[in-house]
Amino acid sequence: MIKAGYVTKTIKQNDKILIICDFDGTLSTSDVGYDVIVQFAGSGWEEIDRDYCEGTIGSKDAYTKIASLFNASREEMVTYAIEHGHVDPTFQAFYRFCLHNNIDVKIVSDGLDFYIRVILEKYNLKEIQFFSNVVRFHKNGNVTIEFPGSNDTCNECGNCKSNILEQYRLTYDSIIYIGNGYSDVCPAQKADMVFAKDILYEKCLKNGRDCIHYENFDDIREYLERSFPFFCPGRFLINFIYR
Numbered sequence: 217m218i219k220a221g222y223v224t225k226t227i228k229q230n231d232k233i234l235i236i237c238d239f240d241g242t243l244s245t246s247d248v249g250y251d252v253i254v255q256f257a258g259s260g261w262e263e264i265d266r267d268y269c270e271g272t273i274g275s276k277d278a279y280t281k282i283a284s285l286f287n288a289s290r291e292e293m294v295t296y297a298i299e300h301g302h303v304d305p306t307f308q309a310f311y312r313f314c315l316h317n318n319i320d321v322k323i324v325s326d327g328l329d330f331y332i333r334v335i336l337e338k339y340n341l342k343e344i345q346f347f348s349n350v351v352r353f354h355k356n357g358n359v360t361i362e363f364p365g366s367n368d369t370c371n372e373c374g375n376c377k378s379n380i381l382e383q384y385r386l387t388y389d390s391i392i393y394i395g396n397g398y399s400d401v402c403p404a405q406k407a408d409m410v411f412a413k414d415i416l417y418e419k420c421l422k423n424g425r426d427c428i429h430y431e432n433f434d435d436i437r438e439y440l441e442r443s444f445p446f447f448c449p450g451r452f453l454i455n456f457i458y459r
């Protein structure tokens with residue numbers, strides 16, 4: 217049975233389109249948030265992570281507990297993120313395709329701002345707006361995490377992706393969601409079209425949420441070009457400009 221609201225909506229020509237893209241393991245090749253925790257949180261984080269994965273606690277509680285376990289400076293953590301964080305090599309061509317077709321791209325992450333910011337800068341992508349949880353490094357060495365995107369009716373997510381998606385309903389005709397993990401399951405059910413891999417793909421299948429499986433951003437770009445002939449393939453435009 218197909219449940220109402222779970223079916224992929226067709227995109228029409230001249231629709232104002234927003235792509236909401238997850239960061240860790242989607243835009244970035246690895247889960248930088250997880251790697252940062254493994255690297256810099258003292259003992260005790262494994263139980264917190266297990267509770268989160270089992271759904272016993274939300275990410276907001278998990279992060280609040282983990283923040284007190286961090287024992288490194290901002291500089292150490294930022295340096296680590298710059299060295300270990302990589303944007304998926306297929307993203308650049310995909311992003312150009314979006315720019316050429318007036319498709320807006322925003323990153324919505326339940327990860328942490330400091331590493332998202334420096335990784336985007338490293339790849340000249342800092343113009344892309346992102347929403348995430350915010351880490352504060354205090355003078356006394358303490359680390360705390362703030363949740364500007366949390367939502368009173370949910371209160372489980374640090375950064376409530378569904379809430380952000382709903383807010384953009386007012387300004388966009390179509391919202392495409394791209395993700396891979398637990399925090400993408402809820403917003404994926406509210407999007408018009410979903411590209412999913414890993415855990416998100418499994419959960420979509422289980423929930424009866426129509427989705428398109430992808431491995432990288434070439435798959436997504438090719439799917440959109442093939443399905444909607446009104447999109448201009450960005451690569452031709454680039455050849456034309458530089459000829």
Ligand SMILES: [Mg+2]
Nearest residue numbers: 238240241397
């Ligand atoms: Mg992810």
Ligand SMILES: [Zn+2]
Nearest residue numbers: 370373376377
């Ligand atoms: Zn939420």
